[in-house]
Amino acid sequence: MAEQVWRTRGGARRSTRTLRVRACAAVMAVVVLAVLVVPPLAQLDQQAVDLAAKLQPPSWAHPFGTDDVGRDLLLRCVHGLRVSLLVGLVAALVATVIGTAVGAAAGALGGWADRIAMRVVDTLSAIPHLLLGIFVVAVFRPGLWPVVASVAVTHWLSTARIVRAEVLSLRGRPYVDAAVSGGASRWRVAVRHLVPGILPQAGLAAVLMIPHAMWHESALSFLGLGLPAHQASLGNLVQGARGSLLAGHWWPTLFPGLLLIVPTLAIAGLAGAWRDRLNPRRRSELTL
Amino acid sequence: MLELKDITAGYDRRTPAVRGAHLSLRPGESLGLLGPSGCGKSTLARVAALLHRPDRGTVTLDGHAVTGFSHRAPRSLRTAVGVVFQQPRLAADPRLRLRDLVAEPLRATGRRSEAAARVAELAQRVGLGADLLARRPHEVSDGQLQRACLARALVLCPRWLVCDEMTAMLDASTTAALVAVVEDYRAETGAGLLAVGHDPVLLERWCGRTAHWNEIVKDRPPVTDRQHPYGGHVLRP
Incomplete structure (x- = not known):
């Protein structure tokens, strides 16, 4: 009897979890598909200005509405999401490679190498990373790669x-x-035993960093320091729509904002499920 | 000869785990080292296996002074000593199949081509079924895993063998089987054995000579049952 109760409860909990994971996976599938397929296939100009149709609320013709110069927001959101995801992915990958290399070297070598590397990490951590990121962006001409570099060099710590x-x-x-x-050299110990052991943790850190990097790109763009204003990115879209929000036009900020939040939650949900599989005892909330 | 002279070793210089221990072992000889838990046996076993650099004292292996190396003993000396640890779960990389676990020392020393044949031979020697070789550590029992760990220790044909509480986690029949494997190997190759443990009955039957911790740590107050709650069980009358 007791066993049966336990079973149904366990089963219910498990099915909620799988449901959540599936929902996250579905959202990510839609997002990735949209981002990969829509811009190249639909030969629509996201910059097409139509002043006659400016600031129209969501309708069948424009599901996300139009912005203050009549550009279709759905199309711009998809392009923006494409840019944001690209920045997030590449920056997270680069940051993870740097972080893994530095962390593994410090841990494996120990001694002075470890102390110096970790003091550098501490020092860089003490500087607010948005400030450091702004500095990096300011050194280069505005564009996609300076933003990637700025996010990558501030997030490997x-x-x-x-x-x-x-x-x-x-x-x-x-x-x-x-x-x-058994005669293994330092290199062999590292490659055969240490690196395979840290890969799951490093992979998880990388996945969790994707949404973080997306937000960072948006923050830089919102501050006017990221991508050039004509290039759609979620940060630029929110930034450009700030003025019309006060006039009661909610859609130009709502949809880019939602597109920033929803994939973030979906990625976090998937990463959480992965972490549960890696370490079933640590089923706590996620920290982004 | 494997000779440890006046060894002081530990993980923190102020409170060393071993102070002033002496030990010598001739080829073909087997020495059982008894001592209460926490007295420093395992640390001394690590020093004897050239895995831990002593803070003071000298280690001599087959005429080579091993102490004085900066980080690790040279590979040719390390591989001359095979080690079996107490807990097979911790001594086996969880990601390697048992086959790769046993073959790893051969691969690490560039003798990849012999690996398959040697693994099959050793698996038979330690009584590890061929079907188990494809499994990973979490899919076998402690006893089966310890058999694999013993096979790994023997795969490079070491001239010396250090067994640090090899049988502490095992049932009686596995213990007997593994001791028999070690003794067969010694009879064949004339290797020297240092067996560390706290079971006087087993070690006295297994080894030609047994020493209590107090006998090898000279000029130090002896570890007695008064100082150590567990000591009374292992101190011989």
Whole structure:
């Protein structure tokens, strides 16, 4: 009897979880498909100005409405999301590679190398990373790659810390001793035992960093420091629509904002499910 | 000869785990080292296996002074000593199949081509079924995993063997089987054995010579049952 109760409860909880994971996966599938397929296939000009149709609320012709010069917002949102996702992906990847390399080297080498690397990480962490990011962007001409670089060089710090801690914990395990005793060189221990051990953590850190990097790009664009104003990105869209919000036009800010929040939640949900699989005991909330 | 002289070693210089331990082992000899838990046996075993650099004292292996290396002993000396640890779960990389676990030392020393044949031979020697070789550590029992760990320790044909509480986690029949494997190997190759443990009955039957911790740590107050709640069980009358 008791077992049966437990079963139904466990089953219910499990099905809610799978449902959530499936919903997240579906949202991401739609987003990725839209971003990959719509801009190249639909030969529509996202810059097409139609002043006669400016600031129209959502309708069948323009599902997300139009902006203050009559550009179709759905089309611009898809283009913006494409840019934001690209920046997020590439920046997260670069940041993870830098962070993993620094963290693994610090953890595996130990001693002075570790101390110096970690003090550099501490020092950089002490500078607000938006400020550091603005500095990096300011050095280059405005464009996509300076934004990627700015996000990447400011976001590898937490990954470096996570990876270093993981390496330190793995390095002390008896199986590393056994490998050393079996004649393994430092390099072999690192490649065969340490790196495979940290990859799941580093991968998870990378996935969680994608939404973070998207927000960062949007923040830079919103401040007018990211992409040029004519190029659609979620940050630019929100920035451009600020003025019309006060006039009661809610749609030019709502839809880009939603497109920033929904994929973020979906990616976080998927990453959370992955983390649950990696470590079933740590089913806590996600921190972005 | 495997000789440890006046070894002081630990993980923190102020409170060393081992202070002033002496130990020597001739080829073909087997020495059982008894001691209460926490006395420093495992640290000394790590020093003897050239895995831990002592803070003070000298380690001599087959005439080579091993101490004085900066980070690790040279590979040729490390591989001359095979080690089996107490907990097979921790001593096996969770990602490697048992086949790769046993073959890993051969691959690490560039003898990849021999791997398949040697793994099959050792699996038979330690009594590990061929079907188990494709499994990963979490899919086998402690006893089966310890068999694999022993096979890994023997795969490079070491001249010395250090067994740090090899049988502490095992049932009686697996213990007997693994001890028999070690003894067969010693009879064949004339390897020296240092077996560390806290079971006097087992070690006295297994090893030609047994020493209590107090006998190898000279000039130090002995570890007694008064100082250590567990000591009374292992101190011989």
